[in-house]
Amino acid sequence: MPDLLAARSLMAMSLGFHIIFAVVGIGLPLMMVIAEWRWLRTGEEVYLTLTKRWAKGTAFLFAIGAISGTVLSFQLGLLWPGFMAWAGPIIGLAFSLEGFAFFTEAIFLGLYLYGWRRLSPAAHLGAGIVVAVSGAASALFVVLANGWMQTPRGFRIVDAQPTDIDPVAAMLNPSGLFQVPHMILAAYAATGFVVAGIHAFRLLRDPDNQFHQRAFVIACVVGGVSALFQPVSGDILANVVAKYQPAKLAAFEGQFSTESGAPFRLGGIPDLEQGRLRYAIEIPYALSLMLYLDPHATVAGLDAVPREEWPPVGVVRTAFQIMILAGIWMATVALWGAWLWWRRGSIVRSRRFLQTMVVTAPLGFLAIEAGWTATEVGRQPWIITGVMRTAEAVTPMPGLIVPLMFFGVLYLFLAAVVAWVLFHQIGSSPREEPLRRNRGETRPKELTVRAYGTEKKPE
């Protein structure tokens, strides 16, 4: 395997791994804080139990997020020294601000998790809010940095070197500004749907369990509201892509030739030789309409850029389609939930809805992975759009296949253990808790974020 490909795969793997934990680190604290707030408001023990369990999940996944993020920070340099030498002074500011967000997140998470008995209820809730806000802030800054790679600005090039660097202008790049809300919504949507799916699964077996009902409602609200806004923010983002990265948009849409009144194409197989998309379902004028609010507007196709500057069309388009379909499906389910709420006053009673939520659970994460693949592979062959090619940025270090394999195995191993731990954490429904505690786990009690106020299930 050529080193460039190994480096790209390694980077993609690390990012794809990190994003899962990062997303949970943004979404779960929000839900945990909502549950705690409900507990303070209503005094119902079941909300406290819920808060503690979500806190436990956050604690564990945050740690994995922190280490996988550290790997990324190193790999930016280890794999792409050419890029970092060039871009460091320009986007370093965003990363530094992100560093402060990491600090506040880690500090207040420590306070939150281990401070139940040391902080006043208000201070404790406050700590949780800081965690939730810091999580979103990390996403904000790192996505702004990524946006700069898509739509670079804030510098001039003289002799192939950046001059007149303005880090603030670089940070406030158009792509980043519109990616941020899409990413943060995605985090809430994905976490909300997964958590809702898990509790829906439990509710199908145990429909009267208060704990799962409350959890399901909170998760549905967080996930559902975000999923409703997601297509809107995605559409706005697509406008930005159309404006600044026409080749990428053309790859997204399978738009091989520039055309006015372009249709929106679903499915299909890109035929690079012939330069067209086969077997796609076309909705006439829809693409022009969605992008420019004008059915006859002209959409640039891949033919507008030289062939060697095309991104890998197949991967990009497939990934993009997966995200869109997932997004439409999630928004539809969210609408259904809203309807149930409005008509029946409850979303926990319909088995059909619960079943659908179980099936939909993984789609948010799928959409995130797919969306990032579309974004990042769609940026190829550039590492900084129009400025530096990925091939120029890669480290001269040979044999990158070795770290690729090694980290591949490492991530698989970590993923397996994480899955196993989660399986156990989730698997123990609150009522089983006392049983498990008696089984003589010898752990110092300060260390475990225990669930108090165990809900007795009415049989």
Add this chain to the structure above:
Amino acid sequence: MNLELIIAGALLIALTFYVLTGGADYGAGVWHLFARGARSRAYRALIDQALAPIWEANHVWLIFVLVLLFTAFPPAFTAIVTNLHIPLTFLLIGIVMRGASLAFRYADVPFGELHTQWDRLFALASLLTPFWLGVAIGTIVGGLPAVSGNFVATYISPWLQVFPFLVGLFTVVLVSYVAAAYLAVEAVDERLIEDFRWRAIAAGLAVLLLDETVLLASRNGAPILWDALTGTAWGAAVQFGTATAGLAAIVCLWQKRFRWARLCIVGQVTLTLWAWAFAQFPYLVPPQLTIYNAAAPTLTLQWLLLALGVGALLLFPSLYYLFRVFKQQAMFGHDDPPPSGEQRRKGGHT
């Protein structure tokens, strides 16, 4: 004072914080290796309790060092990550293994027998990570000439030397020493206090010894360090200061004045790090890259400084709060007068 100097100072401060906090967390892990016998469970409980609420915050200092380096001194960052690709990868593996095993141990899951395995992995990774960090630092002091030779000359021989490995060893012993002193302050159980007192004394003696060994080795391995520390007045003064702090720490440990001992150790470690930094001043990566010729453009530095200033206003009160809540007795309590044990029991961790 110019900007690049201030930011280099911030870099050094961040690194110092990392060694004193994050480093100590690794040191505590190293002592895990020795947690055998009857008291091993109590050891582990103490170490876990000391680490759990704070290790993630402590770890962020390292991220900070990285970010400051690539933002403010990109050529230095590039030189380091390119030539040191291999040891840094080992460092990274250590970080991942340590963090993961810690997270898995804290996850309240019945691992059963596997708990022991996580313990082992945790201890081992805690040992290897500071070692490779030390190797990286040792290599940088020794200098990274911009060779464009073959694979071995570029990626292996800079760090596969006696001097970097000695620095690696030194780093391991140093962080263990710091950790032992912290743990002696934090322990509540009289026997644990004794254990960590002896460990701290032993590690302290080892540090003094290795300090001299590293210095001697620097004559060939890192002439820039050798020249500064042996050839200049301030070098001699710093050496004197470090040795005094080290000896004072051991005396305090002997007399069970743990808070004073900890203060001396913090001073000793800080002096050691700063001696290294000043010795290679103004070089970031000798023999070519200095703070001045590797610095990013002024506007970047200005904004970075502003961000650091505003961030610090947020960070330090938060950190203070964190340590205030969890390390109340350890950080802000008083040194016991002749140790009576009673007072310790009252405060400390509940």
